[in-house]
Amino acid sequence: MLVHFSKMHGLGNDFVVIDNVTQNIFLSREQIATLADRHRGIGFDQLLMVEAPYDPDVDFHYRIFNADGSEVEQCGNGARCFGRFVRMKGLTNKQEITVSTKKGTIRIRLEVDGQVNVDMGKPVLEPSEIPFRANKQEITYIVRAQEQTFLIGALSMGNPHCVLLVDDVESAPVNEVGGLLTRYERFSEGANVGFLQVTGEKTAKLRVYERGVGETQACGTGACAAAVWGMLQEKLASPATITLPGGNLEITWQPGETLWMRGPAEHVFDGQFVL
Numbered sequence: 001m002l003v004h005f006s007k008m009h010g011l012g013n014d015f016v017v018i019d020n021v022t023q024n025i026f027l028s029r030e031q032i033a034t035l036a037d038r039h040r041g042i043g044f045d046q047l048l049m050v051e052a053p054y055d056p057d058v059d060f061h062y063r064i065f066n067a068d069g070s071e072v073e074q075c076g077n078g079a080r081c082f083g084r085f086v087r088m089k090g091l092t093n094k095q096e097i098t099v100s101t102k103k104g105t106i107r108i109r110l111e112v113d114g115q116v117n118v119d120m121g122k123p124v125l126e127p128s129e130i131p132f133r134a135n136k137q138e139i140t141y142i143v144r145a146q147e148q149t150f151l152i153g154a155l156s157m158g159n160p161h162c163v164l165l166v167d168d169v170e171s172a173p174v175n176e177v178g179g180l181l182t183r184y185e186r187f188s189e190g191a192n193v194g195f196l197q198v199t200g201e202k203t204a205k206l207r208v209y210e211r212g213v214g215e216t217q218a219c220g221t222g223a224c225a226a227a228v229w230g231m232l233q234e235k236l237a238s239p240a241t242i243t244l245p246g247g248n249l250e251i252t253w254q255p256g257e258t259l260w261m262r263g264p265a266e267h268v269f270d271g272q273f274v275l
């Protein structure tokens, strides 16, 4: 069987996108991990599946798989590529698309300048919903892992995030500490680990060690989570420009409101593989 796909990226966070509205594809965890291999497969950080809606109030359903084959709840850079993909493939002619995901519904707005703005929903701060095992309703915690102590922010954008404030993001131990905290026991589902350096009232730099992948060029939900954490601590103001290794995202949020994430989405090539 031939599977048609598009290779896309959002700030270098790269994807294989499969139209499962007109195709009927099932991939096992192992098959996804093999396809994600950058030496023996196509190579990608996440695989995105565009599906027909289950709910009549939305336009599409969106499934997301990490490079290790695990299915996850949300992907911000992927959401922008999803919006560009469904328009490019003629699956919709709408400028604003409503999409259900494993955790919640997002709204994707295709703007005239080519940027894509996504209503990512409300950040979740309750520990029981992150899912972070803590009993206090706070978002900054002191945690100990492998005899080291960290001050972390823990919150969810549908998927779980941990954020650490650093003085210099370039020299931050992203692989070492990211690799440790992504599996930290109090995150029952694991976590994406962001290293945030605030550089101005509305600017910050960020590197993210993604759960199920490792460090990526950019993490959209990571930028949302880090911006929210910075704003709640009054270290950052909205709208904030978050600079990731792959480029900039603009995050607009006020407490109690839904969060908007704005940035680019690029198509690289179309291809086919045999299943």
Ligand SMILES: N[C@@H](CCC[C@H](N)C(=O)O)C(=O)O
Pocket (backbone or CB within 6 Å): 013, 045, 046, 066, 072, 073, 074, 075, 076, 077, 078, 159, 160, 192, 210, 211, 212, 213, 216, 218, 219, 220, 221, 222
């Ligand atoms: N790259 C993504 C996040 C993808 C999922 C993440 N690795 C997880 O396991 O939650 C983004 O742009 O948000």
